[in-house]
Amino acid sequence: MANTLVTASWVARKALVMLHAKANAAARVNRDYQGLFQPIEGVPRGTTITVRLPFRYTLRTGPTMVAQNSVQRTASLVLNNQNGVDINFSSIERAMDLGSFEEQVLEPALAQVASGIDGNITALVTQIPKQVGTSSTSVTFSNILNARRFLSEALAPEGSARTLVVCPQHNYEFVLDNKALYNPEVQISDQWIEGIIASKTAGFMTVENTRIATYTTGTFATSTPVIKTGVTVGNAGTGNAFVSTVTVSTTGWANSASTLNAGDVFTIANVYDVDPETGNSLGRLKQFTVTAQISDTSGEIDIVASPGLIYGGAYKNCSTSGGAGSVITMATTSNTLLKQSWAMHRDAILFACVPMLDVSNTVKMCAAESYDGFNIRFIQVYDANNDLLPGRLDTLSGEILAYPELAAKIVGLPS
16 A cells, blocks of 8 residues: 555554454453553543452351351452554655555564564463473373363363464474364364364364463472471461462472472372362362472472462362472473463453553644554654654553463473
8 A cells, every 4th residue: 555545543443453363362361351441530540450350159058057258359450561663764765665554564563563462461371370281292182182171170161262372383283183083174174274273172262373482491300399397288268268379388309409480380299179169179189380480498499389279168279288298299390491382261361452642632643543452552753853754553451360270281392
């Protein structure tokens, strides 16, 4: 399209359409809360909102009333990511050299903006406690089914709100592993012609995302860590108490040679995951993820992990507390590079991309557009001293893993 037809509104509108198409991870998460950032009667709401999560209660049996505490869980959604791309042309370049502003400028610019937004969302994958796959094998279709099992056991609703977000390597491995299984003809066509898993796989809408970072596990070889003597780990959940993290005091790590990285997953012997409604054991060990990198001190590490270990009350998520001497088992091998993908229900991650300040009163070429939970602003000015036309595209967004139980990460050996 010729430059003479390029206006601020046209640029913002085209940019928004491209952003919506390119940011496929952001498009699959919960974007319902961004309206809460809008001013009320002209009063700004700030850059942080507290999202209240549903209450949970225990079941009463029999006629005798037992009133329970209503303990509120919350998640803070913070607008802390301003992503943008800045462009600069001389008036001669703008008039004579750019044949298609959309193709030559907007396409590569919005690829970067989308990469920034999706990169912030995909970075949350290391916070997910539930993990399938191993650090020594490729990813298989069985891993998808196991991730589906984890979501179903967490009572994640079925339907189109479930998404499988895969890195390109896992896409290749899934398709390769799935080629011998029965699939509808259309899905086989997708695999052979388009090179994708399928639009629907094991109950998931499937998208491929190149922004999922690789991950390196901590250093914990030649260790047999256990919970320290005299220590009991966990919260009894008295009064329906809720805690989001747990501190696991351990010993037995390789002295001055052990470091846990944020995202490392581990289990505690005899501490099993439970059904969120009945509290009954699911028969598999509860998984926890390290929240921040930490190294040993004389073979001891006080691990801060998520989720909190709660063995009673409405928010019970474990069969029992972690007792002294219980063995800690890492889910992956030491100091290993891993490829990551993840399965989720849309409510696992909350995302907001809000309108930015309207400066059209001071800048002539300024426009902002909104669509389906995405907002973008375009501004261009004229530098008379240098005969230049600098411009900028901006988004303001934030994200949080609000329901980690509604997601499961999938790891595998790079190839």
